[in-house]
Amino acid sequence: MFEYELRRPNLGWETAKKSLRRIVGGLSPRQFFKWYHRMQHRQACWFIGSPTYVLTLNIDSQPDVxxxxxxxxxxxxxxxxxGFSCVGKLIERxxxxxxxxxxxxxxxxxHTYSHPGNNRAxxxxxxxxxxxxxxxxxIQRCHQLSQDLLEYRMVGFRAPRLGRQNGSSVYxxxxxxxxxYSSSTIATYTRAWGLPYPVHQEKHRILEIPVGCSVRYPFTIFNTRCSSSGPAPLYHGSGAFIQAFTETLTTVVECDAFLTHFFDTADVMRDGKLGRICALLADRRERDELWLPTYRELVDRVWKECQLF
Ligand SMILES: [Zn+2]
Known part of the structure; x- marks a missing residue:
C-alpha cells in the first residue's frame, strides 16, 4: 500500500521520473499539483473523502520567540x-x-538542540x-530539555533545513x-505522493510525514521564508502569499488530499498572515470539509486505520 523510504531505489529510473515530474510541473504547475495529490488515492485507505491539513510553525530564532x-x-x-518545531537552545533560554x-x-x-545549518548561528x-x-x-539534548524544563515529552522530529538532512542514522x-514520527522530507520528492509513509527499522513503527508545497511551485516548500520574505521571494507581498495558500487549500479539499506546511513564526505574523491562514482553515472546518489534526493525532489514525505491515 505504501512505499518505504529505506527501500533501495532503482537510481536510473528514479532520476528519470524526477526529471519528468519537474518538466511537467514546470509546464503546468497547478495541474501537476492536482494530479500528484489525486494519486494519493491509489495508496491510502483512510484519506478518501477526508481532506486533511496539519498546521505547523517553527520557533528557531529570537524573532520567532x-x-x-x-x-x-x-x-x-x-x-x-x-505543531511547533522547537530548538533546545531556545527552550533553555x-x-x-x-x-x-x-x-x-x-x-x-x-528541532535539534542547536539547529545546525541555521542561517545566523x-x-x-x-x-x-x-x-x-x-x-x-x-536530538537527545533537545528532547531532555523539553522534559526537564517544560515537562513535555516530545514524540516527533523535524530536521533543520529538511530535504536530505535525515538518513537512517537519524531514524x-x-x-x-x-x-x-519525523517530518523532514519534501512531499513532491517522496514516493508516497506526499502521504505519511512508514519507515521500517527493526520492526519499530515510525512514520515520515512529508512537508508540502503549493499549487504554483509544486517543488518548493511553501513556507514564508522561501516564499515571501527570503532573499529571492517567489510571491511578492503577503496578498500573493495568502492567495497561493487559498488556492492550495482549495485543491486539497477538491482532491480529498493530505497536506502539511510549516511557517516561520515571525514571518507568518507579519501583515497578519497567520490570522488569515487560520480564518481560511477554520472556515473549511466549520463546513466539515477539512480535518485539522496534530501530527500525534494523525499518526494514531494512520496506525489504527491502515494495514501497513
Ligand atoms: Zn528550522
Whole structure:
C-alpha cells in the first residue's frame, strides 16, 4: 500500500521520473499539483473523502520567540491547534515562552538542540553532515530539555533545513527515544505522493510525514521564508502569499488530499498572515470539509486505520 523510504531505489529510473515530474510541473504547475495529490488515492485507505491539513510553525530564532505570544493569541482566537518545531537552545533560554505553547494545548516537535545549518548561528554546519553520534546528541539534548524544563515529552522530529538532512542514522536515534514520527522530507520528492509513509527499522513503527508545497511551485516548500520574505521571494507581498495558500487549500479539499506546511513564526505574523491562514482553515472546518489534526493525532489514525505491515 505504501512505499518505504529505506527501500533501495532503482537510481536510473528514479532520476528519470524526477526529471519528468519537474518538466511537467514546470509546464503546468497547478495541474501537476492536482494530479500528484489525486494519486494519493491509489495508496491510502483512510484519506478518501477526508481532506486533511496539519498546521505547523517553527520557533528557531529570537524573532520567532518574540512573535510567539501574538501567534498563540491568533491560534486561540480561531480555536486552532498547531505543531511547533522547537530548538533546545531556545527552550533553555526562554522556558516560559515555550511553556505557554504547551499550556495552550499545542504540540512540540524536536528541532535539534542547536539547529545546525541555521542561517545566523551555524550556516556552515548542516545537520546531515554531522556524525550519527552528533546527530543523536542534538536530538537527545533537545528532547531532555523539553522534559526537564517544560515537562513535555516530545514524540516527533523535524530536521533543520529538511530535504536530505535525515538518513537512517537519524531514524535510529528517534526510535531509541520512542518517537513515532519525523517530518523532514519534501512531499513532491517522496514516493508516497506526499502521504505519511512508514519507515521500517527493526520492526519499530515510525512514520515520515512529508512537508508540502503549493499549487504554483509544486517543488518548493511553501513556507514564508522561501516564499515571501527570503532573499529571492517567489510571491511578492503577503496578498500573493495568502492567495497561493487559498488556492492550495482549495485543491486539497477538491482532491480529498493530505497536506502539511510549516511557517516561520515571525514571518507568518507579519501583515497578519497567520490570522488569515487560520480564518481560511477554520472556515473549511466549520463546513466539515477539512480535518485539522496534530501530527500525534494523525499518526494514531494512520496506525489504527491502515494495514501497513
Ligand atoms: Zn528550522
Amino acid at each position: 518574540e512573535a510567539l505570544p501574538d501567534a498563540l493569541d491568533n491560534l486561540a482566537k480561531w480555536d486552532m491547534r498547531a 526562554y522556558p516560559e515562552a515555550h511553556r505557554r505553547i504547551v499550556e495552550a494545548g499545542h504540540e512540540l516537535i524536536n 551555524r550556516p556552515d554546519r548542516y545537520f546531515g553532515d554531522l556524525t550519527p553520534d552528533q546527530q543523536s546528541g542534538e 535510529d536515534a528517534l526510535i531509541k527515544l520512542g518517537y513515532t
